[in-house]
Amino acid sequence: MKLTTDIEDEIDAIRDKIYEKIKDMTPSEETAYFNAIAEEARTKHGFRVIKSAVVDRAEVLG
Numbered sequence: 001m002k003l004t005t006d007i008e009d010e011i012d013a014i015r016d017k018i019y020e021k022i023k024d025m026t027p028s029e030e031t032a033y034f035n036a037i038a039e040e041a042r043t044k045h046g047f048r049v050i051k052s053a054v055v056d057r058a059e060v061l062g
Contacts, residue, residue, distance in 0.1 A: 004012075022030050042049065 022033060025033065041047065
């Protein structure tokens with residue numbers, strides 16, 4: 001009996017590929033890597049970037 005689906009196998013393979021790309025990066029290099037991917041997707045698909053709806057607790061408590 002198979003315990004995983006083909007989709008789960010595909011997701012695991014994608015995670016492994018990403019891990020291999022970033023495993024030797026510093027945290028700031030990882031951030032730059034993921035930001036570049038996000039910017040490419042934003043440009044390609046016309047996403048708008050908006051300010052977060054999350055409010056800083058310090059702003060609320062004053």
